[in-house]
Amino acid sequence: MNANKALWEKGDFTRIAESMRASGEALVDDLGITEGQRILDLGCGDGTTAVPAARRGAEVLGVDIARNLVAAGNARAEREGLANVRFQEGDASDLSELGDDSFDAVLSMFGAMFAPRPFDVAKEMIRTTRPGGTVVMGNWIPNDPTLVAQILRISSAYSPPPPEGFVSPMTWGVEENVIERFEGAGVSADRIAFERSTYRFEHPGTPSSFLDVFRRYYGPTMNAFEAAEADGRADALHGELEALFGEQNESSSPDTTSIAATYLRVSVAVP
Numbered sequence: 654m655n656a657n658k659a660l661w662e663k664g665d666f667t668r669i670a671e672s673m674r675a676s677g678e679a680l681v682d683d684l685g686i687t688e689g690q691r692i693l694d695l696g697c698g699d700g701t702t703a704v705p706a707a708r709r710g711a712e713v714l715g716v717d718i719a720r721n722l723v724a725a726g727n728a729r730a731e732r733e734g735l736a737n738v739r740f741q742e743g744d745a746s747d748l749s750e751l752g753d754d755s756f757d758a759v760l761s762m763f764g765a766m767f768a769p770r771p772f773d774v775a776k777e778m779i780r781t782t783r784p785g786g787t788v789v790m791g792n793w794i795p796n797d798p799t800l801v802a803q804i805l806r807i808s809s810a811y812s813p814p815p816p817e818g819f820v821s822p823m824t825w826g827v828e829e830n831v832i833e834r835f836e837g838a839g840v841s842a843d844r845i846a847f848e849r850s851t852y853r854f855e856h857p858g859t860p861s862s863f864l865d866v867f868r869r870y871y872g873p874t875m876n877a878f879e880a881a882e883a884d885g886r887a888d889a890l891h892g893e894l895e896a897l898f899g900e901q902n903e904s905s906s907p908d909t910t911s912i913a914a915t916y917l918r919v920s921v922a923v924p
């Protein structure tokens with residue numbers, strides 16, 4: 654049993670991704686993705702980044718560990734009549750089915766950070782990008798006060814300790830770790846740039862109903878609630894998260910939710 658795969662197949666991340674579409678579009682515009690570029694989107698989910706990249710004419714491959722999300726991505730591509738994007742199952746720590754130097758850019762927004770063996774992830778991203786190409790990662794930042802880092806922090810306090818040897822995904826949000834991992838893949842630190850950027854979650858209901866979406870469909874939150882229920886602490890977990898979602902909401906209407914979350918954007922100029 655692959656626990657990493659099971660975690661993401663457990664829920665239905667498409668339900669969260671629906672709230673991230675505008676930020677996915679804005680990212681693709683910001684990166685200047687253009688017609689004919691060969692793009693790999695790692696940990697692509699149902700294509701928050703991959704689909705808008707394909708709409709701009711790039712040749713896009715989405716790779717994700719979760720079978721249900723791969724199917725959802727291919728269904729979106731078909732619905733939109735996009736023949737230049739396809740989704741397939743794969744693990745960001747082992748992309749042996751993909752050749753060296755295959756892509757102009759390898760992107761991973763909050764995806765590859767969840768894969769095991771981060772040094773292998775860095776190596777695979779560099780190996781599959783052509784010399785002169787770019788790797789871009791979006792990684793949540795440990796101890797950041799905004800939404801996702803706080804959901805993961807609160808949830809971990811209600812979850813059993815991770816197995817021995819487990820490397821927290823949040824370590825990808827620390828610049829020193831990122832540098833060490835890409836140096837291990839043969840890239841010098843001066844080729845790695847960092848910036849703090851924002852994704853916005855937009856949900857057409859109250860913050861409380863948005864929390865409900867996480868509770869029902871987001872694997873890490875589902876697991877935290879299962880553990881909390883077993884300990885009789887589910888109400889406490891719900892209370893902490895409800896306060897968080899309410900405090901973070903910036904919508905001018907109490908009936909809708911708009912929450913910004915800060916992430917570390919990593920850009921690597923591949924030698």
Ligand SMILES: C[S@@+](CC[C@H](N)C(=O)[O-])C[C@H]1O[C@@H](n2cnc3c(N)ncnc32)[C@H](O)[C@@H]1O
Nearest residue numbers: 661696697698701717718719744745764767768
């Ligand atoms: C937070 S979601 C982000 C999805 C998408 N990038 C987006 O912005 O909507 C994390 C994604 O990473 C995928 N993932 C987790 N571990 C992975 C791995 N080892 N290899 C590939 N994908 C992985 C999950 O299945 C999930 O789709």
